[in-house]
Ligand SMILES: Cc1ncc(C[n+]2csc(CCOP(=O)(O)OP(=O)(O)O)c2C)c(N)n1
Ligand SMILES: CC(=O)[C@@H](O)[C@H](O)COP(=O)(O)O
């Protein structure tokens with residue numbers, strides 16, 4: 066079967082159940098083969114093959130709006146809408162994006178990457194549809210994990226109240242990245258094990274009608290009894306209470322069951338929720354049998370065995386260094402506890418969880434709650450450590466402003482995936498956190514140059530008692546440096562000079578230190594002596610060192626793998642302005658644009674964050690006339 070011939074999903078309407086089953090088989094095989102080379106979000110996609118086919122058969126995309134929550138499970142949708150031939154380039158620079166992308170197809174009506182936005186977006190589209198007197202379906206497809214997100218619950222609350230016509234597809238595979246958590250997860254479990262609601266509902270309505278009508282108080286009591294009976298007998302009552310008509314549970318791998326319920330739903334007024342049960346990793350044995358994450362996001366692997374093909378790298382993962390250090394500290398300090406918003410695996414917290422099951426809180430996809438919960442713990446003298454990706458901390462900005470920093474609470478943050486993350490692209494680059502945290506009063510911000518300094522920063526963070534403190538660290542592995550046996554306390558706001566030099570100074574931190582050191586080595590060969598400073602505290606700055614540098618009146622280059630607007634370099638400009646220095650200064654960093662997907666090295670090259678560019682900029686700073694650069 067030539068899957069690249071699929072250009073428009075309309076062809077599905079003619080297919081029989083047998084033909085759909087056959088197509089599903091080929092799509093699974095295709096994904097297993099392609100992703101074995103490129104990597105990607107395999108498990109979630111294998112789980113929604115039939116569901117995506119059924120949705121595209123039933124609805125008319127792009128007139129009807131299919132909205133994929135998170136969007137990591139949109140690969141089949143991409144195949145059906147003419148992008149099958151691009152899968153060799155998945156998640157690579159200028160290749161197919163791993164998430165829905167409007168520039169790729171008119172069928173991608175909403176872009177995602179972060180979780181739990183689909184219901185709000187759908188509500189917006191439904192409101193717009195009705196205001197414009199249009200007639201089309203709006204269909205958010207949301208996972209059981211994404212449903213734990215605050216935004217999704219806020220939207221449920223509003224949609225049910227407004228009674229807009231929407232068809233919510235709840236894709237319940239009992240998994241977030243790891244196993245799903247929470248009371249909602251348990252409630253879905255009860256719905257899964259109950260019978261079909263549509264049928265049960267009819268029977269209940271029949272029974273209810275047979276309870277004789279009586280007047281006065283007895284009648285009120287009878288009504289209450291009827292309501293509570295219904296509550297216990299109808300599995301989807303939770304969603305019905307929210308104002309939705311619930312259909313399910315539906316077998317998400319059975320075309321007949323899916324189509325039947327989609328038909329019911331289309332004939333129902335107001336918001337509808339179809340509870341679809343799927344299996345993450347379906348059809349690929351290594352994924353199905355992996356109880357840990359059912360192959361949520363993977364790199365290349367051997368198809369037959371499922372063995373992962375990892376580049377040989379014995380250096381420790383940054384996240385592991387951090388969680389090991391927290392664990393070591395937690396052994397001695399029973400006030401220490403870790404909070405993660407659904408990222409136990411990515412943040413490498415499994416070992417910590419095994420060691421301290423009662424001191425690891427997976428709160429679901431609930432970044433806002435995670436941060437304010439930590440603040441609450443801190444008010445009671447505990448030492449919470451919030452392990453959170455830079456990109457997902459964006460969700461909790463107000464909680465940082467209002468709850469943590471304003472109250473100057475002792476919350477420690479491990480900001481993971483800081484800097485460019487690569488293949489996940491625009492939605493996941495961890496490049497904004499310095500800019501959105503640096504301006505908050507009371508916070509300390511730091512980034513280590515290597516994993517040894519990283520463990521000292523964890524210790525520094527958890528021993529700090531003067532308000533919030535965060536260390537940021539990149540995706541991937543450290544440098545493989547020697548690790549001290551004993552933790553050290555770093556003096557807050559003190560930088561270190563890594564390379565002495567009189568001609569110019571590079572102020573940098575974290576991932577760009579290697580680039581700066583290597584550039585300075587090359588510059589030295591041409592007679593230019595550049596000082597390289599590990600500006601490991603981004604807030605507070607090392608004022609003493611900065612005064613010294615500014616007084617030397619040498620050119621300064623700031624270098625950061627973070628946005629330039631409001632970033633570290635900006636803070637140096639502010640320092641100069643506040644202290645009436647007028648240095649020749651150039652800032653290198655991430656320009657004012659969203660950075661697409663691709664390998665980190667390729668992306669750095671694209672935006673000119675390279676060793677060669679550092680050398681060029683230093684030369685420009687040293688010889689502005691020669692290079693025809695205008696400087697005040
Ligand atoms: C705001 C936010 N927090 C965390 C994540 C990381 N993340 C991506 S997918 C996922 C699990 C989603 O589970 P579910 O919606 O059930 O989809 P499934 O993978 O099970 O199909 C998580 C936690 C994210 N994308 N966005
Ligand atoms: C879709 C999503 O948000 C996550 O699955 C993300 O892709 C994980 O990224 P890491 O691989 O960096 O943990």
Ligand SMILES: [Mg+2]
Nearest residue numbers: 208209210240
């Ligand atoms: Mg799930």
